[in-house]
Amino acid sequence: MQTQSPHLISARELNAHLNNSQTLVLLDCRFDLAAPDAGQAEYDNGHIPGAFYAHLDRDLSAPIQPGITGRHPLPDPASLQARLRAWGLSFDTPLVVYDSGAGQYAARAWWLARWAGLTQVRLLDGGLSAWLEQGGALESQAPPTPPSTTMTVSCPSDWVIDADQLHQQLSDLTLIDARAAQRYSGETEPLDARAGHIPGAYCANFADNVDAEGHFLNREALKQRFEPLPDSTDKVCYCGSGVTACHNILAMLLAGFPQPQLYAGSWSHWITDSHRPIETGLTKEPL
Numbered sequence: 001m002q003t004q005s006p007h008l009i010s011a012r013e014l015n016a017h018l019n020n021s022q023t024l025v026l027l028d029c030r031f032d033l034a035a036p037d038a039g040q041a042e043y044d045n046g047h048i049p050g051a052f053y054a055h056l057d058r059d060l061s062a063p064i065q066p067g068i069t070g071r072h073p074l075p076d077p078a079s080l081q082a083r084l085r086a087w088g089l090s091f092d093t094p095l096v097v098y099d100s101g102a103g104q105y106a107a108r109a110w111w112l113a114r115w116a117g118l119t120q121v122r123l124l125d126g127g128l129s130a131w132l133e134q135g136g137a138l139e140s141q142a143p144p145t146p147p148s149t150t151m152t153v154s155c156p157s158d159w160v161i162d163a164d165q166l167h168q169q170l171s172d173l174t175l176i177d178a179r180a181a182q183r184y185s186g187e188t189e190p191l192d193a194r195a196g197h198i199p200g201a202y203c204a205n206f207a208d209n210v211d212a213e214g215h216f217l218n219r220e221a222l223k224q225r226f227e228p229l230p231d232s233t234d235k236v237c238y239c240g241s242g243v244t245a246c247h248n249i250l251a252m253l254l255a256g257f258p259q260p261q262l263y264a265g266s267w268s269h270w271i272t273d274s275h276r277p278i279e280t281g282l283t284k285e286p287l
Contacts, residue, residue, distance in 0.1 A: 005122075005254055006122070007110070007121070007122055007123060007250060007253060007254060008122055008123055008124075008125045008216060008254070009096055009122040009123070009124055009125065010124075010125055010126075010130070011124065011125075011126060011130040011131045011133065011134040011136060012134055014048075014096060014124060014131070014136075015131075015134060015136055017094075018048075018049065018050070022094075023093070023094070024093070024094035024095065024096055025052070025087055025088060025089055025093055025094070025095050025096070025146075026048055026050050026051035026052065026095075026096050026097075026098070027051060027052055027053075027054040027087070027095065027096070027097045027098070027106075027109050028043050028047045028048065028051040028052065028053050028054065028098060028099070028128075029054045029056070029060070029097055029098065029099045029105040029106040029108070029109050030042050030043060030099045030100050030105065030128070031055070031056040031099065031105045033191070036055075036056075036057055039053070039055065039056070039099075039105075040053055040055060042100075044140060045140060046138035046139065046140055047128075047138060047139065047140075048098065048128070048131055048136065048137075048138065048139075049137060049138070049139045050139075050143050051098075051143070052087050052142070052143060053142070054097070054109055056072065056105055056108065056243065057072070059075075059083055060072070060075065060105075060108050060109055060112060061073055061074070061075060062074060062075045062076060062079065067272055068272060069265065069269060069272075070240075070241045070242060070264070070265040070266055070267070070268035070269030070270075070272075071191070071192075071240065071241035071268040072108075072241040072242050072243055072264075072268075073242075073264065073265065073269075074112075074160070074242065074264045075112070077116075077153050077155040080112060080115075080116055080153055080155070081116065081151065081152065081153040084113070084116055084118075084149075084151060084153065085148045085149045085150070085151060086145075086146075086148055087146065088146030088147060088148070088149060089113070089118060089149060089151065090149045090151045091117050091118055091119055091151055092118075092119055092120060093118065093120065093149075094120040094122075095113055095118055095120060095121045095122070096122050096123075096124055097109040097110050097113070097121070097122075097123050097124065098123065098124035098127045098128055098131070099127050099128070100127050100128055100129065101126060101127040101128065101129045101130075101213075101214035102127065102206075102207065102209075102210045102214040102247075103123050103124075103125075103127060103210070103214070103216075103247060103250070104206060104207075104243065104244045104247050105243065106123050106124070106127065107123060107243075107244070107246040107247040107249075107250050108242075108243045108246045110122075110123045110246065110250060111246035111249060111250070111262065115153075115154075115155050115156070115159055116151075116153040116154065116155060117151070117153055117154035117155075123250065125214075125215050125216055126213055126214045126215045127214055129213070129214055130213070130214065130215065133213075158261070159259075159261060159262060160261060160262050160263070160264055161236055161261045161262070161263050162263075162265070163263070163265055163269060163270060163273070163276065166198075166236065166263055167276060170198075170199065170200060170277075171200070172233060172234075173200075173233055173234055173235070173236050174200075174202070174229055174230055174233040174234070174235045174236070175198055175200060175201035175202065175235075175236050175237075175238065175263075176201065176202050176204050176229070176235060176236065176237045176238070176245075176248055176260065176287075177197050177198070177201040177202065177203050177204065177238060177239065177267075178204060178205065178206040178237065178238070178239035178244040178245045178247060178248045179197075179203070179205065179239050179240055179244070179267070180205045180207070181203050181205060181282065181286050183195070183240070184196075184197045184201070184203040184282070184286070185197075185203075185280060185281050185282050186280035186281065191240055191241075191268070192240060192267060192268050192271060193271060194271040194278065195280065196278040196279055196280040197267070197278065197279055197280075197283075198238065198267070198270055198276075198277075198278065198279070199277050199278065199279045199283075200279075200283075201238075201279075201284075202228075202229065202284050202286075202287055203282070203284065203286040203287065204225070204226070204248055204286070204287040205286065206239070206244040206245075206247040206248055206251075208225070208287075209222065209225075209247060209248065209250075209251040216250075216251065216254055217251075219254060219255055219256060222251050222252070222254055222255035223255040223256060223257075225251075225255070225287055226251070226252055226255055226257060226287060228285075228287060229287075234260075234261065235252070235257075235258075235260035235261070236260055236261045236262070236263050237249050237252075237260045237261070237262055237263070238262070238263040238266040238267065238270075239266050239267065240266055240267050240268055241265075241266050241267070241268045241269075242262065242263070242264040242265060242266045242269075245262055245263070245264075245266060246262065248260075249262060
């Protein structure tokens with residue numbers, strides 16, 4: 001478990017903040033790729049008091065354009081700005097994001113909020129499971145609509161890399177694929193039309209960033225995990241659709257590495273162009 005990180009908050013610390021009536025915004029990011037409405041239903045049944053619901057498809061992604069985008073395109077800056085303003089967020093508003101446990105969906109909200117320019121964004125370590133384990137309360141009523149803010153997002157372009165840039169620089173970059181080894185190798189592909197990975201990528205299943213309870217591994221363990229990556233190249237994280245890649249970005253920051261770029265379109269976008277190369281098999285030892 002991580003301690004004293006600017007990117008994580010424990011259930012105990014969050015409970016103390018709420019008990020002291022400290023101002024913060026909470027986003028419940030629970031989601032299920034196989035049942036896109038399940039997260040909203042779970043939220044309606046009970047969520048951390050004061051939390052808003054952030055739907056992966058509607059709030060944390062742009063609409064899909066079949067054959068053009070991946071499965072979860074980044075929202076454009078104007079749409080992201082409108083959404084953050086509607087949640088009552090300003091640059092210095094403390095924001096806590098969470099999902100059911102390991103953080104695979106909450107990490108997307110964490111990345112987007114920081115990309116927008118928010119300076120105090122933390123992910124609930126262990127998610128809702130940790131909150132309940134600490135005896136945290138739930139409520140079913142959605143919070144009142146807050147006053148809209150006037151923040152203007154920044155969204156720096158160098159945080160992301162597009163497919164054309166990636167293709168041109170493929171031999172000069174270190175790619176980190178957050179999917180499980182079976183999908184990376186092409187042994188199975190339950191979601192996308194083609195199987196395999198971007199040539200030269202390392203397999204680093206995001207699920208291995210956390211322990212059995214969904215808490216992030218400590219700094220040293222995460223550092224050991226990513227140390228085999230070459231030092232001399234820029235790093236790019238991707239996954240199936242640009243969601244769990246954010247989990248690896250968070251893990252690498254927790255380990256003390258520089259922040260990698262995000263290929264937001266990820267595998268589901270890469271394969272929309274048949275001229276882009278792919279590899280299959282475990283071409284590198286998984287991290």
